[in-house]
Amino acid sequence: MKKATNASISTSSDLVYDAALVFWRTVTNIFFREVRPRGAFNIPRDGPVIFVAAPHHNQFLDPLLLALEVNRETRRKVQFLIAAKSMKRKAVGFFASMMSSIPVARAADDASPGTGLIYLAENDPCLVLGHGTRFFSEFTPRMQIMLPKSVGASVAEVLEVLSDTELRIKKEFGGDSGKGTVRIREKLQELQNEGKQGLEFKKLPHIDQHEMYQYVYECLKAGGCIGIFPEGGSHDRTDLLPLKAGVSLMALGAMANHPELKVKIVPVGLSYFHASRFRSRAVVEFGSAMDVPQQLVEMFKEGGNNKRTAVAKLLDLVYDGLKTVTLRAPDYDTLMLIQAARRLYRTPGQHLTLGQVVELNKRFLEGYLHFKDEPKVIKLRQDVLKYNRLLRDLGLRDHQVPLAKKSYWKTLGLFFYRFLLLVIWSSLALPGVILNGPIFIAASLISRKKAKEALAASVVKVAGKDVLATWKILISLGAAPVLYGFYAFLATVLAFKVGASLTWKILTPIAVMVALPFIGYAALKFGEAGMDVLKSLRPLFVALVPGQQRYLKRLKEMRLRLSNELVDVINEFGPKIYENFNEFRILVPSASVPPSSGQPGLWRRKTSTGAVDAQGNLLSHPMTWLDERLFGWSRSARRGTSAWAGSASNDISRAATPEGSSDEEGDYDTLNYLEDSQVLKC
Secondary structure: OEEOOHHHOOOOOHHHHHHHHHHHHHHHHHHEEEEEEEOHHHOOOOOOEEEEEEOOOOOOHHHHHHHHHHHHHHOOOEEEEEEHHHHOOHHHHHHHHHOOOEEEOOHHHHOEEOOOEEEEOOOOOOEEEEEOOOHHHHOOOOOEEEOOHHHOOOEEEEEEEEEOOEEEEOOOOOOOOOHHHHHHHHHHHHHHHOOOOOEOOEEEOOEEOHHHHHHHHHHHHOOOEEEEOOOOOOOOOOOOOOOOOHHHHHHHHHHHHOOOOOOEEEEEEEEEEOOOOOOEEEEEEEOOOEEOOHHHHHHHHHOHHHHHHHHHHHHHHHHHHHHOOOOOOOOHHHHHHHHHHHHHHOOOOOOOOHHHHHHHHHHHHHHHHHHOOOHHHHHHHHHHHHHHHHHHHHOOOHHHHHHOOOOHHHHHHHHHHHHHHHHHHHHHHHHHHHHHHHHHHHHHHHHHHHHHHHHHHOOOOOOOHHHHHHHHHHHHHHHHHHHHHHHHHHHHHHHHHOOOOHHHHHHHHHHHHHHHHHHHHHHHHHHHHHHHHHHHHHHHHHHHOOOOHHHHHHHHHHHHHHHHHHHHHHHHHHHHHOOOHHHHOOOOOOOOOOOOOOOOOEEEEEOOOOOEOOOOOOOOOHHHHHHHHHHOHHHHHOOOOOOOOOOOOOOOOOOOOOOOOOHHHOOOOEEEEEOHHHOOOO
16 A cells, blocks of 8 residues: 655645746747637635646646646645656656645556456446455455556445455446446457457556645645646547546645635636747637535535535536636547638638637537538538648638738739848758757657657557657756757867967857857747748749649639638627627637728737737847838838838738738738727727
């Protein structure tokens, strides 16, 4: 039997915690292009709080983003529950200790193979029989038995050991629904046909979490904040995993032991746009704080069945809260369909914040799941999928379709201009890319290896992508000082060989160590600009190829038709699912409305931090800065027209800055033309 003890729990000082946050804020600002909070006003400014976050798609980065946003908004300190197994890793354990994380021993982390094979009794799904097993020596009551992945890695608690070949479990595998039992019996039948006598299994120790819970109760009593991921572990599925009861036990237990406490539970949704990619985007959404019903606390105090009922009911409330802040698609195809429909819903030229993108995704998904069997919705789904196939055949993305211009010479001029930009930014980024190349390569290779290992050891992961970002960051943090130190050593050796003065011999390694991070950051910014230009060249090139114009015209017409059909479907079914639909809709689109009408308007450039920079900023995005000055976006703003288009036009394909792309593509800035008739409704 294993036991979690307070001896393994250490609380860092506020100074150490703040220092860790400063360090990780720098790291996350480099890794992520943009991190946006939503609903931060829902964070309680004082009193005991449990932050319940999901989905857990980015292993160790999820708690960091949550802690950083809570600290930014309220200066409060969040202590996260972390697997004790993770605390044993040197780097992870060191930083987790700095942030006062609470280690939790998990039975699955200490699973070990059992002896022999097992199968279920014919008339009793709770009676486990064995061939060559040693149940008396390997199991005791309250331990758990785990089946292999082939039957869903089901787990059941041991109620009684009857003999070396018989034991009774508390509940049948997979729960009382019986679905797990049916699946197991089908698998056993397959094995019998192959001449095998049963299933392999693992034994899981009973973990006494009493001291860990007592520590959490004391933290809440002191008015602290606890962070927990109730799914129990990170994963890369599109829907939430079943929630563990820990959050209910913590909230109810704290209020039962300390009647004066009023614990609040805040659901937190984490939405990523390409979570494992460098320079991706993230949204941290805080839901309304929930009070723990006093009635459930009283039931919890009574123990027995009432206690279990109270825990289950509070867990249901937590799940309902998480549904309001998370995007829960039943499968990957549905998720892709929802994102495609949301992009079609937006009028070209309109800008959506990351928060609005997340909210629209949630509303689209809710509406689709509710009306997916309606004939109009079925037809729209088929047409959207057909549109996506056409995009794929042409090698374009949806946001690039309106930018494919008809004017050959203007398109050719824009193509060469941006190609020149690509050469310039690539040249400026090249030194940093070469110097930091070994870090990029090592991080990529090792993170993929770790993803394969995590996938092999997990029963819930699909591809192991939830660990990629974490390992990329950890490898980079470890490799950068070593590589920079090696460069400093080489530079010092060179200084001695060329006979430099003593002053230069001393200053050379210091100068190299100081300069390299800035060179790396410059490569990041210039390389980012170059990638945006590279993405913008594809539609221009396609538009220049003879014979492609008819496909582009067909694609534009199809996009326009789908956008209008989508709006009609939303206007028809939206009021049926949402009250006050028109009052609270996020966006009122009009697919046929051009981004510029020629009437007086205002050009605004939204930066990654949300600030408005009408003149462009070289440090924010060099490509945007040149576009601003060479093509006079700001000078044309007074007329509400594009410098390329010349005069006001109804052509939706007029040129825009090359970074104006899809929400998921992670463009650094977006150039928008805002008029009274096109202002987003929030």
